[in-house]
Amino acid sequence: MSTHQTQVVIIGGGPSGLLLSQLLHRTGISSIVLEKHTREHVLGRIRAGVLEHGFVNLMREAGCGARMDREGEIHEGFHIAHQGQLDRVDLAKHTGGDTVMVYGQTEVTRDLYEARDAMGGTVIHEAQNVQPHALRDVHPFVTWEQNGEAQRAECDFIVGADGFHGVSRKSIPSDVLKEYEKVYPFGWLGVLSETPPVAEELIYARHERGFALCSLRSRVLSRYYIQVPLTDRVEDWSDAAFWQELKRRLPEEVAAGLQTGPSIEKSIAPLRSFVAEPMRYGNLFLAGDAAHIVPPTGAKGLNLAASDIHYLYHGFLDHYLKGDSAGLDSYSEQALARVWKAERFSWWMTNLLHRAPEGSETDLRLQRADLDYLFSSDAAQASLVENYVGLPY
Numbered sequence: 001m002s003t004h005q006t007q008v009v010i011i012g013g014g015p016s017g018l019l020l021s022q023l024l025h026r027t028g029i030s031s032i033v034l035e036k037h038t039r040e041h042v043l044g045r046i047r048a049g050v051l052e053h054g055f056v057n058l059m060r061e062a063g064c065g066a067r068m069d070r071e072g073e074i075h076e077g078f079h080i081a082h083q084g085q086l087d088r089v090d091l092a093k094h095t096g097g098d099t100v101m102v103y104g105q106t107e108v109t110r111d112l113y114e115a116r117d118a119m120g121g122t123v124i125h126e127a128q129n130v131q132p133h134a135l136r137d138v139h140p141f142v143t144w145e146q147n148g149e150a151q152r153a154e155c156d157f158i159v160g161a162d163g164f165h166g167v168s169r170k171s172i173p174s175d176v177l178k179e180y181e182k183v184y185p186f187g188w189l190g191v192l193s194e195t196p197p198v199a200e201e202l203i204y205a206r207h208e209r210g211f212a213l214c215s216l217r218s219r220v221l222s223r224y225y226i227q228v229p230l231t232d233r234v235e236d237w238s239d240a241a242f243w244q245e246l247k248r249r250l251p252e253e254v255a256a257g258l259q260t261g262p263s264i265e266k267s268i269a270p271l272r273s274f275v276a277e278p279m280r281y282g283n284l285f286l287a288g289d290a291a292h293i294v295p296p297t298g299a300k301g302l303n304l305a306a307s308d309i310h311y312l313y314h315g316f317l318d319h320y321l322k323g324d325s326a327g328l329d330s331y332s333e334q335a336l337a338r339v340w341k342a343e344r345f346s347w348w349m350t351n352l353l354h355r356a357p358e359g360s361e362t363d364l365r366l367q368r369a370d371l372d373y374l375f376s377s378d379a380a381q382a383s384l385v386e387n388y389v390g391l392p393y
Contacts (some may be wrong), residue, residue, distance in 0.1 A: 004153040006030045006122075009142045010318065011130055012162035013123055016288040018112035020159060022062045023313045025119050029320050030154050034127040035143055036162075039113065047105035049217055050075075050202070050299035053392030055306040056101050060063040064111045072103035078388075080353075081205040081251050083368065084134070087375045088201075094378075094385035100200075102218045105302055116179075116265055127151075132171050133156045136282035156283065157328075159312060161305070163289045164274070172281040179357060184271035184295060184350065185234075185357050186210070187234065188225045191242055192265040197222045197248075198258045204297075205249050205355040206367065212249040214258075227354055230270060239263050271295040271350065273343050279332040285312055289342075292339050297353060298346040303390060304339060310393045311335050338391060345387040 008024060010017045013035025021031045035042065051059075051072070059065045076092040076099050091099055116123055127144040134140045141154045160168020169177070188211075197216035205212040210227035217223055226246055228237075237264060247255040274293040279286045288305030311334050315327030327334075352370055356363060375382045 001150040001152055002016060002387065004032060004151070006032045006153055007031075007156050007320070008157050009132075009153050009155045009163055010159045010170050011132070011142065012160065012166060012288075012290070013037075013039075014045075014161065014163065014288070015109045015112060015302065016309050017159070017161035018109065018116060018123070018313060019062060019064075019306065020161070020287070020309045021121055021123070022064065022112055022115050022119070023058075023309070025116075025121055026063060027317060029212055029316055031122070032115075032155075033121070033123040033132050034142065034153075035123065035125050036127055036130065038125050043106055043109060043113070045106065045109075047302065049102050049104040049223065050303075051101045051103055051108075052303040052306070053098050053100065054310070054390045055303050058306055058310055059108065059111070062112075062115065062296060064108075064115045067111055068101070068103050068107070070099040071107070073216075075100055075201050078202040078204065078281065079199065080371065081203055081207075081254065082371045084251050086203070086251050086254065086266065089381060089384060089388070091385050091389055094382040098389040100299075100389055102216060108302075124151075125228060130162075130167055132160070132168065132284060135284045136192065138283075140283045145307060149174045152183055155190065157316070158284045159287055160284060161287045164292050164293055168284065169276055169286055169327075170379060171284060172286075176278070176281060178277050180225050180275045180277075182271075182347070184273075184354075185229050185230060186227050187232070187268045187270045188213075188284040188296065189228045189234070189237060189242065189268050190223065190225045190266070191239070191263045192217070193222050193263055194220060195222050195259045195261040195262045196220060203254065204249070204353055205251075205350075206371065207249040208355060208364070209245070209249055210224070211354045212246055214250070214254070220303050225228075228268060229357065232268060234266050237266070239266075242266075264347040267299075269296070273347055275336070275339060275343060277332070279308075279335050280328075285328075285331060287312060287335075291335075292343070294343055294348045296346075297349040297372055298342070298388065300342045300346050304342050307338050307390075307393055308335050338393070341387070341391055363379070
């Protein structure tokens with residue numbers, strides 16, 4: 001068995017694990033990242049592309065913001081389509097200038113990989129049968145297999161950033177862990193196409209036929225979604241059928257300007273709200289999807305992972321550089337306070353804009369009233385905007 005020594009083992013080589021490793025390395029704290037998939041697989045994931053200003057600043061702090069600042073698109077607002085009309089939500093107006101940046105998760109991950117390579121960071125791919133051990137001991141350790149050889153890393157702390165289906169959360173005893181979950185009775189059918197976006201800013205559409213979203217990755221790469229029943233399969237939807245249904249859910253002037261083309265990626269994502277408590281057990285810390293899932297309506301999934309990393313990073317800094325463990329000791333409580341606020345916001349936006357399969361006429365009228373109120377009240381819009389650009393860390 002090969003044995004490694006490090007200060008922090010990070011299970012999961014997605015953007016949150018890579019970001020934490022990069023931040024720690026720049027301050028002299030050693031880490032090993034374990035990822036069960038290949039780098040190509042990780043970079044092939046098509047995910048969110050709306051970054052809160054806090055995440056943007058964290059990427060800059062990690063020394064990974066140059067390409068993002070060069071190629072990312074700053075958005076000062078977005079639109080909500082309802083009852084055939086298009087209303088704009090002005091982010092900058094209600095925050096004194098805060099904005100969001102549209103920059104795909106794949107690009108974030110690529111930038112982080114390049115930064116880890118440049119610094120000689122240890123990122124181990126195709127790590128199989130990863131298992132954390134001795135979580136309540138002063139020095140826990142992690143075992144895994146690579147190319148049939150047993151490996152072991154001894155460390156001070158373990159960070160589980162290995163997603164909803166990962167091993168980290170499952171390593172917390174069931175009599176300690178408490179899970180909260182809401183599964184929504186619909187999903188999002190998403191299409192990525194090499195076409196110019198229909199608008200310069202995102203359009204969220206609430207329609208009697210169901211929700212739709214017009215998003216983008218760049219000036220020549222568009223991402224579109226429509227609400228579908230959970231019983232639907234990707235094979236049920238041809239490109240032509242998707243474009244036709246999307247147009248039905250958009251205002252006429254928007255649909256008329258929609259440029260269609262072959263899909264280069266098509267998938268259906270179920271929607272759920274999920275939180276696991278606590279986010280720390282002994283010397284194991286959960287981060288990102290390992291601890292919480294939000295429906296994508298509010299663009300909070302990747303951004304919540306980033307806020308977890310912010311708290312962990314500063315907790316580790318204080319512990320190693322100042323001998324102060326207060327930040328690590330309060331990590332779970334601090335992170336969960338922000339998580340639940342983001343869960344609430346994502347749940348609210350989902351209920352506001354989707355058509356519930358069993359929804360009554362009363363439900364529809366209440367949705368309309370909610371939207372009418374939103375666009376008749378600066379205070380209501382200010383609340384929406386405060387959450388959309390990201391609550392403070």
